[in-house]
Amino acid sequence: MFKTSLAAVAALTALAAPAIAQQDLKAAIVAAMGEAVEDARYPGVLEKYGLPAPDLSDPTLANSKDNPYPEVKDGSLLSHVIDTGSVRLGWIGVGAPWAIPSKEDASIPVGLSVDLWNMMQEYLNAHYDTNIALDWVEYTDSAGNNDMYRWLSAADDLNCDANGREANGCYDVIGGAYAINARRKGISDITPAYYPLNMSVVRTNVPLPDGVGPLDDAEAIRAAMKDPNVDIVLAGLPDTGEDSILSNFTKEYGETFTHIDRTPGSKVLEFAQDQDKAHFVLGTNVRMASMRFALPELCADCAIIPNLLVFGGVGFATALPE
CATH class of the missing domain: 3.40.190 (D-Maltodextrin-Binding Protein; domain 2)
Incomplete structure (x- = not known):
């Protein structure tokens, strides 16, 4: 050309x-x-x-x-x-x-x-x-x-x-x-x-509130997050998209669920494996698959539930808009 x-x-x-x-x-x-x-x-x-x-x-x-x-x-x-x-x-x-x-x-x-x-x-x-x-x-x-x-x-x-x-x-x-x-x-x-690229959640071993569950798909998790009578706890990494997503859910639903921070520097599955508070931990499906591949021993019994929120994919920015 x-x-x-x-x-x-x-x-x-x-x-x-x-x-x-x-x-x-x-x-x-x-x-x-x-x-x-x-x-x-x-x-x-x-x-x-x-x-x-x-x-x-x-x-x-x-x-x-x-x-x-x-x-x-x-x-x-x-x-x-x-x-x-x-x-x-x-x-x-x-x-x-x-x-x-x-x-x-x-x-x-x-x-x-x-x-x-x-x-x-x-x-x-x-x-x-x-x-x-x-x-x-x-x-x-x-x-x-x-x-x-x-x-x-x-x-x-x-x-x-x-x-x-x-x-x-x-x-x-x-x-x-x-x-x-x-x-x-x-x-x-x-x-x-x-x-x-989709957002996933890891279901930890922390028991759900009495009468709630099993919450094994994204739709059921979002419904529980909206319900003021159900207090489920979700963790996301501070100062990242995970934190922003949970904050946006709080703005949309109100104070109907508990949002806690994942320990900085921790791996998603590692944090989920040792959980005593959060019922679900956020991470992308891609990162989760990669971590399972590299470290299958981390949270081997945890369930990964995809599509909590769809980003639309990953790409590249090329320039500032005018």
């Missing part, structure tokens, strides 16, 4: 609104992601982390048929990535299987997101006949991953320092898992998912 070079077109694209110029990079990423998700190697990558292959007919997943590669236009982030030969991928140590620090170099991640990006890199380079390198930039701000968007570049702010912005790093794409939820949709431009 040849880069548009007419001076008049270049001038127009350089003056284009950032949200338009940034769409080319997003489109290229989605096209490469669609090819990677459909790649015959992808089920093997998932199996390595204890995950089954997803249903490719799932409309939340990226696909190659509906996502063609865009042309490269001057003034776009895609053009910048190709010209520099590097795409900066922001990541945060969200845990297995997505991205965790490498044992050899803690500043470089390993995990499912990294394996996927290695395949996407192949497709991007093959389509654009270039050699784009992957530059992983760790997000280390104490504000947490909900604010990763603050370090995203824009077509008119390639170094994340324009208009008084302050960033300790700068990247073009959030390269690790980025749960798709309403808040993040409002502040960053997220692609379709590359793996479906």
